Amino acid sequence: RHQLNRYPDGLEKCIGCELCAWACPADAIYVEADSNTPDAQYSPGERYGRVYQINYLRCIFCGLCIEACPTRALTMTNEYELAGPTREGLIYxxxxxxxxxxxxxxxxxxxxxxxxxxxxxxxxVVTGPTPEQEAWVRAHRPDDPTLPENKVATVAKEAQA
Structure with missing residues (x-):
């Protein structure tokens, strides 16, 4: 199956350019882009993929979408078995x-x-999150489970349970 990758600091690699959807001969990919804002930066640059869907009932696994991606946001995993009880479940x-x-x-x-x-x-060049990024997340989402201090609290809670 396909995977949307992230940069080392957690930002998404998809910039919502829709080249993968245009390259897909089976019309299995739907992308809807949106603009990043200072309060909602999901990927580097000005845009990100707000909606991203792959219909595995249509996908022929040709890999043209992966070749078309300019940021290497879309890659394939080693998960090859895709089955589900409903058709809706195969639209990722x-x-x-x-x-x-x-x-x-x-x-x-x-x-x-x-x-x-x-x-x-x-x-x-970016190899991970910086203290400034952690401070921003701490100020805007103090309960975010990806903050180092919240990971310790989560692990402690799980150990008590």
Whole structure:
């Protein structure tokens, strides 16, 4: 199956350009872009994929969508078995396709690394979240489970249960 990847700080790689949808010969991909704002930055740059769907009833797994992606946001995983009890279950939404947050990543939305551009992200200059990004998330979403202090509390709660 397909996966939507993230940058090391947790921002999404998809910029909502829709090239994957245009490249798909089976018309299995639907993308709807939206603009990033200072309070809701989901990916580097000005746009992100607000809606992202892949209809696996139509997908022929040709890989043309992956070749078309300019940011390497879309890749294939090693999960090849796709089956489900309903047709609706085989239409994967953005939350089904997004790569899980790796250790140390912050959940989007949050600002880009201060002093960087979207080009710095594409070139791999950004290697993880900065204290400034953590402070922004802490100020806007104090209960966010991806913050280091909330991870410790979550692990402690799970250990008590």
């Amino acid at each position: 939404e953005k939350q089904d396709l997004l790569a899980p947050l790796a250790e140390g990543m912050l959940a989007a939305p949050h600002p880009m690394v201060p002093g960087t551009t979207d080009t710095d992200y594409y070139r791999g």
